[in-house]
Structure formats: structure tokens, C-alpha cells
Amino acid sequence: MTMVSLIPQPQDYGLLTDLYQLTMAACYVGEDLDQRPASFELFVRRLPDGFSYLVAMGLEQALDYLTQFSFGPDQIAALQGTGLFAHVPDRFWQVLESARFSGSVWAVPEGTVMFANEPLLRIEAPLWQAQVVETYLLNTLNYQTLVATRSARLRDVAGPDATLLEFGTRRAFSPQASLWAARAAIAGGLNATSNVLAALQLGQRPAGTMAHALVMALTAIAQDEDVAFDTMLRYFPDTALLIDTYDAIAAAQRLSDRVTAGTLQVQGVRLDSGDLVSQSQEVRSLLPHATIVASGDLDEYEIARLLAEGAQIDAYGLGTKLVTGTPVNGVYKLVDIDGIPTMKNSTSKTTYPGRKQIFRTYEQDRWVHDRLALMDEEAQPGEVPLLQLVMDKGDRRLDAEPLGAIATRTAAAVQALPASLRDLDHPVMTSPILSTALQTLTQDTQDRARQVYTDQNSSVAD
Structure with a gap:
């Protein structure tokens, strides 16, 4: 019997994903959509019970993964051996053979306090790449954010x-x-x-x-x-x-x-x-x-x-x-494809369209509120943008930080919160203010989607 090691190695990073990421990537290639520029944002819709904030963590491992993302001959042969990809175009295998993450990453620094619906990270990359990396990114950011948040609360x-x-x-x-x-x-x-x-x-x-x-x-x-x-x-x-x-x-x-x-x-x-x-x-x-x-x-x-x-x-x-405990249920959603804003509009799972920035306001080193806005909006007086460009066209722009520096940032971020948000038994919940431009884009995107569905259903009825 062949011994099987389930310890992930960098050469296997391309395969360390869910099957549907690769089947969708094959569809993108088949429809000649794989290189279209796409933006996905990773955020949490609802915080775990009893939590009024999260502490973002896991970015370092995410960047390490993206810099080593690839598909070698053995990995491609293993995929082909499943028989699941028998009908995909030959170019799909060519895409995998030359695969290197060539996109950009915007993210908040590790140790940053975050709230519901605020992007911890955004991937801007060719559609197929941005799709395939979803699983690993959610795995590392969700888990480390959970442990970091619990640790901050304990401290x-x-x-x-x-x-x-x-x-x-x-x-x-x-x-x-x-x-x-x-x-x-x-x-x-x-x-x-x-x-x-x-x-x-x-x-x-x-x-x-x-x-x-x-x-x-x-x-x-x-x-x-x-x-x-x-x-x-x-x-x-x-x-x-x-x-x-x-x-x-x-x-x-x-x-x-x-x-x-x-x-x-x-x-x-x-x-x-x-x-x-x-x-x-x-x-x-x-x-x-x-x-x-x-x-x-x-x-x-x-x-x-x-x-x-x-x-x-x-x-x-x-x-x-x-x-262990109630997980941080982070999600990773498409917000823009080739310049077209997109959003999910299903019941209780609505997302906001477009590439976004978080603007945070402090007064005398105390947190006041956050504003969720579109990426091209300007900061208002007193606001600090949280999302930073940490990888540009596949090249890292952020060196690994010492854990002590991240811990210091975490402590300062938590201490800057009002006592009402840090209360263990009855914490006050908060959410970012939506900019006028983001509200308008959300309504326009909903209207456009509604019109598409109306036209489609009308044509079927006819």
C-alpha cells in the first residue's frame, strides 16, 4: 500500500483548492474569459455570536501562497488522471502550465480591527487566477482571524x-x-x-x-x-x-x-x-x-x-x-468583472458592488466610525484609508512583519475602541457608513440586474 502524505507542499498549492474553482476556470478558458480582469473581495457578512469586531490576520501566509502559486507537470497529470476534465479545451492545460499569480492584492495590515462587510483583502487579477485562489485565501484568513480575535479579547x-x-x-x-x-x-x-x-x-x-x-x-x-x-x-x-x-x-x-x-x-x-x-x-x-x-x-x-x-x-x-469555536465565516465575492460592477442579491446574502476602500475616522487616537466607499473616492478630512497595495502584478510590496509589531498594532486597535464595543456580555454592534457613491452604485447595479432578468423572462414567455 502506498503511503500518502497529506502535508501540503508549495508545489501543490495550485491543487489546494475546491474542485469547482478549477471547473469554473476551465469554463472561463473555454469561453475565452479567463484573462478578463476581475476583482474579488474577502469579507465577513456577520460576526460570530458575541463578537463586535474582528482582528484581521493571515495576510502573510496568503502572500506566501500567491508568490508560490503554480501547477507543475505532476499536478497537471494528476488532474488529467481524474477523468473529470476530459472535455475541457487543450488551452486549459496550457494556461495551467504557465500559471503564476500575476495580479494585485489590496489588504488591511494584520492586526487591524475590522467590522462586518468590510473587505479584509481584495484580489485584482485575471479572472481564472482570482477564482482558483479563493479557497486557500479563505482558509488562512478565516482561521487566523478567528484565533487572533479571540487572543485580542483574552488580552x-x-x-x-x-x-x-x-x-x-x-x-x-x-x-x-x-x-x-x-x-x-x-x-x-x-x-x-x-x-x-x-x-x-x-x-x-x-x-x-x-x-x-x-x-x-x-x-x-x-x-x-x-x-x-x-x-x-x-x-x-x-x-x-x-x-x-x-x-x-x-x-x-x-x-x-x-x-x-x-x-x-x-x-x-x-x-x-x-x-x-x-x-x-x-x-x-x-x-x-x-x-x-x-x-x-x-x-x-x-x-x-x-x-x-x-x-x-x-x-x-x-x-x-x-x-476552536464558532468560525469566522468569511466569504469571497466577485465585485467587478472587466469594469462591470457585480453583486450578489439573494435573500440575506446581498453584497456591495465595485472595488471598495474603507476610510476610518479617529479622534484623539480613539476610533469613531468607518466609511465604506468606492476605491476611487477621496478621503474626507480626518479619515485614514485602511486597504493598502501589498502585491502589484505578482510582486510583493510588503515585507514580512515581526509578530511583535503586529501584536502592538492589535493591542492599540482594540484599546482605541469604545468600551461598548469591547463589552463581553452585551457588546454594541456597529457597521460602516456607506458612501453616497456606493449606495448609488448598489441601486444602479440592482436595477440593471433586475432589468436583465425581466427581459430574459419576457423572452422566454414570448
Whole structure:
């Protein structure tokens, strides 16, 4: 049996898409439409429940994908081998053979706060290229934006001094997702990740504590829980000891006695279960100088509760609820084809036509409102355009940013929002103001589409 690796490689990027992207591309080629200039915008219609803003993330991986987008001989042969493309024109294969992304990309910087119906990114490229790249772009921006937004909310609730650690690798939806989650978490405001590969690839230092397995194994062999603590501290003196395998308070008392006697130094302890409020308060009284780390299905709501009830916690390990949850349901829609504005007009899924820009207004570094306008409109006094040209005719114009710089942007963007938008329980929802020109174009596009359908139905009836 042939072993199959499902780890994506750059040479396979062209195939890392949904089938209908390629079948549509073949239709475009067959109808001689493939090179028509097209613009697609990626945005979110509705935010996840309880979210009043998003933090844009994933642009770096999107640009990396676009610069390496191609179809090699093996990939083309694999497509042909499916038998699904038996009727496509020969020129379709020629198009794939010479494929390189030659379009332009407009995007907001990573770490930018965004709202519903605001484009995070726009692709301007030959129609077939802009179509095929949809799946990968949605995959990376949707997921990283979700994790970055949750991370920003966690930081906002926990405060600037708390240590926040990403522990979500085992719960992320795939090995690839775990790497993206670690990146987005740090860029969104967390301090570090336990994912060793992600940390090293990102130029970070991995962070972690210990697991119950070591305590259980050494306790079973030595019949003494303290042997596990001593062993861990012998090799890793700065680690936080996991003290709740059996009895957290009893373990903390024994450690406290040894610290007081001067025979042991304890830098930190971790609590992973039970009543974190009362346990952390007791542990603080016993080990006043130790860092107390809490973990166990924590999220921003639970941290807010712990703080409100007086928990004595210095650091939090965030896993399952950080890297999973209600997805960011970003969509990617055609807004212009060969200079003709287009829009989707189906029930509850209406989109706005034309290439757009977001103009943001600040007063004394505080967010006031956004205006969604057409790309060729001018900024009004006090407005800042958010979408920037980051790739021009296939060439990158944006260097990779350090995660620290993105995290700083994220923190500033969230802090600039009014408290009403940052409230966890009853956040106020907002949406951009539509420019007069965009409203007019939307109405004109709807009228034109309605007339087309009317004429078409009339001709059928006749």
C-alpha cells in the first residue's frame, strides 16, 4: 500500500483548492474569459455570536501562497488522471502550465480591527487566477482571524501584565492549523506558544509546564509525589509545577514548608482543575512569590469571572476554546468583472458592488466610525484609508512583519475602541457608513440586474 502524505507542499498549492474553482476556470478558458480582469473581495457578512469586531490576520501566509502559486507537470497529470476534465479545451492545460499569480492584492495590515462587510483583502487579477485562489485565501484568513480575535479579547480581559500562553496544538483542527493558530495567537496578543515547531519557526521561545503523566509515573514508582517535583526542578528549575494531580493544596503546603526551610525554590505552580478561585487564593498564601498558572478550558469569559471573584492568577494557559469555536465565516465575492460592477442579491446574502476602500475616522487616537466607499473616492478630512497595495502584478510590496509589531498594532486597535464595543456580555454592534457613491452604485447595479432578468423572462414567455 502506498503511503500518502497529506502535508501540503508549495508545489501543490495550485491543487489546494475546491474542485469547482478549477471547473469554473476551465469554463472561463473555454469561453475565452479567463484573462478578463476581475476583482474579488474577502469579507465577513456577520460576526460570530458575541463578537463586535474582528482582528484581521493571515495576510502573510496568503502572500506566501500567491508568490508560490503554480501547477507543475505532476499536478497537471494528476488532474488529467481524474477523468473529470476530459472535455475541457487543450488551452486549459496550457494556461495551467504557465500559471503564476500575476495580479494585485489590496489588504488591511494584520492586526487591524475590522467590522462586518468590510473587505479584509481584495484580489485584482485575471479572472481564472482570482477564482482558483479563493479557497486557500479563505482558509488562512478565516482561521487566523478567528484565533487572533479571540487572543485580542483574552488580552483585553486579562490585562497587559498577565502572561497568556497558547496551549491549543492538540485541539487545533490539523497540524497545519496548529502552526497558524500559534502565529495568530502571538500576533493577537498572547506571550508564547507551547508548540515547539511553531515557536522556533517564528523566532520565538516555546513555553510550557509539565503534565500529569510525569507526576503519576514517578509517584507510582517512588510512592512519593514530591519525587516528581524534585525531578522536574532538577532538570528544569524555572518550570511551573503541576500540583493538582492528587491534592493541590496539600502539595502546595509541602512545597511551602520546603521553601520556608530553605531547601527548595519554586518559581511557579499550575492549577488545571477544581475551584480555581479558592485554590489560587490558598496557594498564594502558601507560596506568595510563586507564579500561579491556571489552565483547563479557559476563555475570555471565564478569565473575567475569575478576576471578578478575586482569583490570584498570574498566567493562563489557553487551548481548546482559543483554537476552536464558532468560525469566522468569511466569504469571497466577485465585485467587478472587466469594469462591470457585480453583486450578489439573494435573500440575506446581498453584497456591495465595485472595488471598495474603507476610510476610518479617529479622534484623539480613539476610533469613531468607518466609511465604506468606492476605491476611487477621496478621503474626507480626518479619515485614514485602511486597504493598502501589498502585491502589484505578482510582486510583493510588503515585507514580512515581526509578530511583535503586529501584536502592538492589535493591542492599540482594540484599546482605541469604545468600551461598548469591547463589552463581553452585551457588546454594541456597529457597521460602516456607506458612501453616497456606493449606495448609488448598489441601486444602479440592482436595477440593471433586475432589468436583465425581466427581459430574459419576457423572452422566454414570448
